[in-house]
Amino acid sequence: MADKKDITRPPPASGSTSSMVDAFVAKAKQLGSVADRGPRARLVFALDATMSRQPTWDLACRVQSEMFSAAGDAGGLSVQLVYFRGFGECRASRWVNDPRSLTDLMTKIDCRGGQTQIGRVLRHVRTEAGQAPVKVLVYVGDAMEESIDDLCAVAGELGLLGIKAFMFHEGHDPDAARAFREIARLSGGAYAQFDAGAPHTLSELLRAAAAYATGGVEGLTRLTAGSTQARGLLTDITGRKP
Numbered sequence: 001m002a003d004k005k006d007i008t009r010p011p012p013a014s015g016s017t018s019s020m021v022d023a024f025v026a027k028a029k030q031l032g033s034v035a036d037r038g039p040r041a042r043l044v045f046a047l048d049a050t051m052s053r054q055p056t057w058d059l060a061c062r063v064q065s066e067m068f069s070a071a072g073d074a075g076g077l078s079v080q081l082v083y084f085r086g087f088g089e090c091r092a093s094r095w096v097n098d099p100r101s102l103t104d105l106m107t108k109i110d111c112r113g114g115q116t117q118i119g120r121v122l123r124h125v126r127t128e129a130g131q132a133p134v135k136v137l138v139y140v141g142d143a144m145e146e147s148i149d150d151l152c153a154v155a156g157e158l159g160l161l162g163i164k165a166f167m168f169h170e171g172h173d174p175d176a177a178r179a180f181r182e183i184a185r186l187s188g189g190a191y192a193q194f195d196a197g198a199p200h201t202l203s204e205l206l207r208a209a210a211a212y213a214t215g216g217v218e219g220l221t222r223l224t225a226g227s228t229q230a231r232g233l234l235t236d237i238t239g240r241k242p
Contacts, residue, residue, distance in 0.1 A: 139165060
């Protein structure tokens with residue numbers, strides 16, 4: 001096809017042997033550098049899309065690109081959007097590798113009234129990990145209307161699978177705070193509270209979660225010099241202050 005280059009075609013006969021060898025070596029290095037990057041880290045981005053969440057959904061749509069920018073230097077990120085809303089509706093998107101694709105998915109979704117379905121999100125992540133490794137679950141929500149013991153049981157399973165839950169809590173609901181903290185603790189992840197009126201906070205949190213997904217503790221540590229949110233998440237994960 002016109003938009004693809006056939007790299008198997010031999011170089012023109014008119015070039016010198018030296019120039020052909022140099023061109024071949026340069027091409028081989030380019031191919032090697034791509035192959036060496038390996039598979040992208042996989043992150044599930046889950047949001048509560050019940051009716052009260054529309055302002056925060058719009059905010060998350062605006063700042064989610066921070067996840068990809070934070071992961072760009074470490075091999076990239078593959079993200080799956082998961083959301084619940086309405087009467088028992090809980091859906092997962094395809095995996096995407098760039099912020100534009102994720103924005104396209106998110107802008108097609110509107111929030112609808114309903115109960116939380118955090119348990120279904122956690123079980124979905126567990127199932128996805130059976131297909132290919134998942135490094136991080138990022139969850140954004142403001143409420144919890146389920147059995148905390150049931151949620152904690154699945155959170156513990158995620159921890160055993162090496163999946164860390166980053167639970168980002170909008171507002172100050174005490175039941176949600178208690179549940180989110182326990183899910184984070186049992187999975188070995190982190191908890192943080194934010195206010196939808198301060199978009200920079202959520203932006204920093206998403207960036208920090210992606211840095212961990214692609215670079216582990218070292219990747220997250222690199223952000224701590226300029227990010228209060230990254231420092232807080234690192235403290236949660238490692239149990240020590242940076």
